[in-house]
Amino acid sequence: MDKLIELIRKILEEDQVIKITLGNMRKKSNPCKKVTIRPILLKKQLVYQVEYHFEKKVTHENLSAEEILLLCQRLINEEFKQVNVQTTDEEIQILASKPEKPKIIRRQTEKRAVAHLEHNKGKKYIIQEGEPCDFLIKLGVMGEDGTVFQKHYAKFRQINRYLEIVEDVLEYLPEREEKPLRIIDFGCGKSYLTFALYHYLRIMKKRNVEIIGLDLKEDVIEFCNNISEELGYPELHFLKGDIADYTSDHADMVVTLHACDTATDYALINAVRWNSKVILSVPCCQHELFHQIRSDLHQPLYKHGILKDRFTELLTDGLRGLKLEACGYEVAMIEFTSLEHTAKNIMIRAVKKEEAMKTASRKKAQEEYEALKTYYHVNPTMDQLKIK
Numbered sequence: 001m002d003k004l005i006e007l008i009r010k011i012l013e014e015d016q017v018i019k020i021t022l023g024n025m026r027k028k029s030n031p032c033k034k035v036t037i038r039p040i041l042l043k044k045q046l047v048y049q050v051e052y053h054f055e056k057k058v059t060h061e062n063l064s065a066e067e068i069l070l071l072c073q074r075l076i077n078e079e080f081k082q083v084n085v086q087t088t089d090e091e092i093q094i095l096a097s098k099p100e101k102p103k104i105i106r107r108q109t110e111k112r113a114v115a116h117l118e119h120n121k122g123k124k125y126i127i128q129e130g131e132p133c134d135f136l137i138k139l140g141v142m143g144e145d146g147t148v149f150q151k152h153y154a155k156f157r158q159i160n161r162y163l164e165i166v167e168d169v170l171e172y173l174p175e176r177e178e179k180p181l182r183i184i185d186f187g188c189g190k191s192y193l194t195f196a197l198y199h200y201l202r203i204m205k206k207r208n209v210e211i212i213g214l215d216l217k218e219d220v221i222e223f224c225n226n227i228s229e230e231l232g233y234p235e236l237h238f239l240k241g242d243i244a245d246y247t248s249d250h251a252d253m254v255v256t257l258h259a260c261d262t263a264t265d266y267a268l269i270n271a272v273r274w275n276s277k278v279i280l281s282v283p284c285c286q287h288e289l290f291h292q293i294r295s296d297l298h299q300p301l302y303k304h305g306i307l308k309d310r311f312t313e314l315l316t317d318g319l320r321g322l323k324l325e326a327c328g329y330e331v332a333m334i335e336f337t338s339l340e341h342t343a344k345n346i347m348i349r350a351v352k353k354e355e356a357m358k359t360a361s362r363k364k365a366q367e368e369y370e371a372l373k374t375y376y377h378v379n380p381t382m383d384q385l386k387i388k
């Protein structure tokens with residue numbers, strides 16, 4: 001244990017911490033499921049913001065470096081078996097089933113400044129303005145000197161927000177040396193975010209990945225493959241095809257960002273069938289249930305097309321979330337980008353954890369799914385997923 005705490009003390013003293021995550025609970029009954037720690041500047045003082053993730057809420061407190069050490073010591077002894085430390089140039093994984101005999105795995109990463117010491121999380125960027133970034137230059141988001149062009153600032157922010165979300169799910173992706181992580185981005189379009197994902201995982205995090213972007217449009221696919229080749233991104237490929245017909249033997253992570261209508265469902269169905277560990281999906285154009293939905297009580301609302309449309313969107317995504325829970329995923333609906341930019345801003349984040357979700361919770365989710373379907377008289381494409 002001393003060895004572990006010494007390691008964390010040294011990293012804190014050298015001001016190298018970007019993020020510490022404590023997870024993998026000692027007991028399934030732990031009320032707190034995960035703890036993350038990040039340095040922030042509060043009234044010009046360096047403190048550490050601790051986030052406690054409970055089943056249905058997240059709480060925060062700010063602590064000093066000394067208090068963080070005591071907290072880590074207690075949490076490793078009593079609550080969590082794993083610690084992941086991300087520093088400015090390293091990722092350290094600590095497996096502490098036996099705290100006195102921890103297994104420590106260290107991996108060098110690309111140097112990254114602790115430049116996000118802001119209390120306002122929205123200002124923390126993984127790709128910094130002012131640091132030239134190859135794919136952003138190529139796609140015309142920033143100039144050669146790293147200055148972000150004003151008209152592409154919203155895109156720059158969206159890319160960074162997306163990478164923050166990816167950063168938070170990294171721990172659920174398998175660590176494998178022998179076989180690359182396979183990620184499929186369904187409906188990739190012009191692929192700003194697909195390039196960002198590759199840059200982040202392959203270049204910044206030095207992970208062994210292969211990423212496939214799939215889209216219906218031939219010209220878009222040709223454009224993206226050319227850019228990928230010019231950038232020298234060997235494991236990023238783009239294919240023309242329809243999500244509904246796409247076959248593969250596996251994918252560790254599936255992404256869909258604004259894939260239209262039921263294209264999102266086919267992507268989710270594929271992900272579940274491949275047992276993908278992480279799904280990030282921002283649905284859009286949820287039209288399927290619009291002509292099916294019926295409810296005597298809500299009929300006065302449905303006479304206004306816009307309300308019926310919004311309501312169907314929420315019902316569609318709510319049902320998708322429940323179906324994923326019934327399939328054993330832990331699901332969170334999170335805000336992707338700010339509502340000022342697009343109303344299509346709900347992301348379904350689903351992760352499959354090592355410890356299987358309780359059968360009773362899965363059964364409950366399936367019952368809730370069926371009850372909503374019956375109440376609203378709808379038959380979504382997600383029904384194609386049969387629960388075993």
Ligand SMILES: C[S@@+](CC[C@H](N)C(=O)[O-])C[C@H]1O[C@@H](n2cnc3c(N)ncnc32)[C@H](O)[C@@H]1O
Binds near residue numbers: 191193242257260
């Ligand atoms: C709104 S764009 C989003 C592009 C990109 N993901 C983004 O967020 O910038 C939707 C893309 O999904 C593609 N798409 C829609 N349905 C599809 C399907 N069934 N199979 C493959 N691609 C599809 C469209 O061609 C289009 O490029």
